[in-house]
Amino acid sequence: MKKLDKYSIGLGDRFGHQGSHQLKAIMDASAKGIEITPVWNKSNREHTIIGTNPSDVRNEADTVTKKAGYKKPYFVDADHINLDTVDRFIESSDFFTIDVASYIGKRADEEEIHEFLSGVKKYTGKLTIPGTRLSFSTPKLLIHKIAEKYLFASIKAWDIYRKIEKVKGSGNFVTEVSMDEVAQPQTPVELFFILKMLASENIPLQTIAPKFSGRFNKGVDYVGDIDKFESEFESDLQVIDFAVREFGLPENLKMSIHSGSDKFAIYPIMGSLIRKYNKGIHLKTAGTTWLEEVIGLAESGGEALAFAKDIYIKSLDKIEELTAPYSDVIDINVSSLPSKTVASKWSADEFADALRHNKENDRYNINMRQLVHVAYKLAAIKKDEYFRLLDNNEKVVSKCVYENIYNRHICRLFNIT
Numbered sequence: 001m002k003k004l005d006k007y008s009i010g011l012g013d014r015f016g017h018q019g020s021h022q023l024k025a026i027m028d029a030s031a032k033g034i035e036i037t038p039v040w041n042k043s044n045r046e047h048t049i050i051g052t053n054p055s056d057v058r059n060e061a062d063t064v065t066k067k068a069g070y071k072k073p074y075f076v077d078a079d080h081i082n083l084d085t086v087d088r089f090i091e092s093s094d095f096f097t098i099d100v101a102s103y104i105g106k107r108a109d110e111e112e113i114h115e116f117l118s119g120v121k122k123y124t125g126k127l128t129i130p131g132t133r134l135s136f137s138t139p140k141l142l143i144h145k146i147a148e149k150y151l152f153a154s155i156k157a158w159d160i161y162r163k164i165e166k167v168k169g170s171g172n173f174v175t176e177v178s179m180d181e182v183a184q185p186q187t188p189v190e191l192f193f194i195l196k197m198l199a200s201e202n203i204p205l206q207t208i209a210p211k212f213s214g215r216f217n218k219g220v221d222y223v224g225d226i227d228k229f230e231s232e233f234e235s236d237l238q239v240i241d242f243a244v245r246e247f248g249l250p251e252n253l254k255m256s257i258h259s260g261s262d263k264f265a266i267y268p269i270m271g272s273l274i275r276k277y278n279k280g281i282h283l284k285t286a287g288t289t290w291l292e293e294v295i296g297l298a299e300s301g302g303e304a305l306a307f308a309k310d311i312y313i314k315s316l317d318k319i320e321e322l323t324a325p326y327s328d329v330i331d332i333n334v335s336s337l338p339s340k341t342v343a344s345k346w347s348a349d350e351f352a353d354a355l356r357h358n359k360e361n362d363r364y365n366i367n368m369r370q371l372v373h374v375a376y377k378l379a380a381i382k383k384d385e386y387f388r389l390l391d392n393n394e395k396v397v398s399k400c401v402y403e404n405i406y407n408r409h410i411c412r413l414f415n416i417t
């Protein structure tokens with residue numbers, strides 16, 4: 001089976017220009033003793049907005065790894081696919097994030113629900129996770145509710161998995177199931193029964209992306225109760241560990257953290273817990289690299305700064321259109337966005353400081369950062385000019401991309417000093 005190693009990171013590269021700089025961050029971590037598998041991920045939504053194809057991501061990954069002489073495993077992730085969108089990803093991807101969010105809450109057949117309930121009889125009443133202090137009350141009514149909410153989605157995951165397996169052959173790809181883009185987080189108890197459902201469908205699940213409590217807004221820090229997150233994350237780790245043994249799921253099954261970029265407040269917590277339990281992690285980042293491109297262009301000054309300003313100023317006119325597909329994963333306070341007049345007068349440093357994720361800097365604006373995060377469509381419209389500016393200012397831009405992935409993300413999560 002194509003196996004995903006303990007640590008891996010999803011590297012989104014919307015415009016396909018930064019792969020080699022992202023890879024350098026991975027290789028530098030390896031030089032420090034931390035082996036991380038790079039996974040280039042891009043969703044159908046991003047392909048559609050930018051006008052690219054899954055084969056473009058495959059080309060980029062193959063090209064940059066070959067050029068760097070990189071001999072370790074790497075993957076191309078068909079991010080957030082479902083039955084309707086999976087087809088065009090199958091050939092070029094070897095990692096599939098099966099997104100069941102839209103099926104959650106739809107009811108499976110009564111017969112299927114009853115079959116599931118009879119299969120989990122031994123966990124009814126009280127669920128104790130052996131070797132831990134975790135014990136949950138699991139009355140039949142609760143399990144029934146969980147089945148009503150998630151069983152249909154699990155069956156759909158199986159349908160999608162079979163569709164991929166038919167073409168690629170069993171064992172030739174990594175399977176993730178994601179349920180993060182929903183309104184309600186899943187509790188550890190729900191996660192346990194969801195894993196049972198997925199195991200019953202014989203899905204060789206290597207990563208699972210639950211939704212956690214708190215806000216995982218795109219490109220900005222975690223918002224929520226950090227202690228609560230810590231206990232939830234720890235319980236999830238223990239539940240997964242037990243589910244692997246109990247249901248015969250792949251032993252390398254690990255959590256995948258979506259919208260995982262820039263969650264600096266919880267990296268030390270996730271990092272210390274995965275080390276404590278000797279567990280792996282998959283951290284998905286995507287738009288953070290695009291933001292670094294814009295920061296790099298701003299820092300470059302001249303026409304590159306003008307381009308960056310133009311993106312921001314145009315985004316102010318299109319807030320609703322740009323933010324609509326991301327409503328569950330952004331929180332923009334429109335009245336705190338810098339105005340067109342203010343932004344148009346900014347120096348290179350002022351623009352870069354407002355956008356860069358550095359809370360020590362008074363100019364950092366979390367609202368502007370989220371808006372620009374979803375404004376990549378505006379660069380896609382002027383792709384030729386954008387690519388020319390990226391190429392002309394490659395040195396500055398790539399430094400931003402590299403430092404962001406390596407210093408701010410990898411070093412903080414994996415405790416590299």
Ligand SMILES: [Zn+2]
Binds near residue numbers: 180
């Ligand atoms: Zn996601």
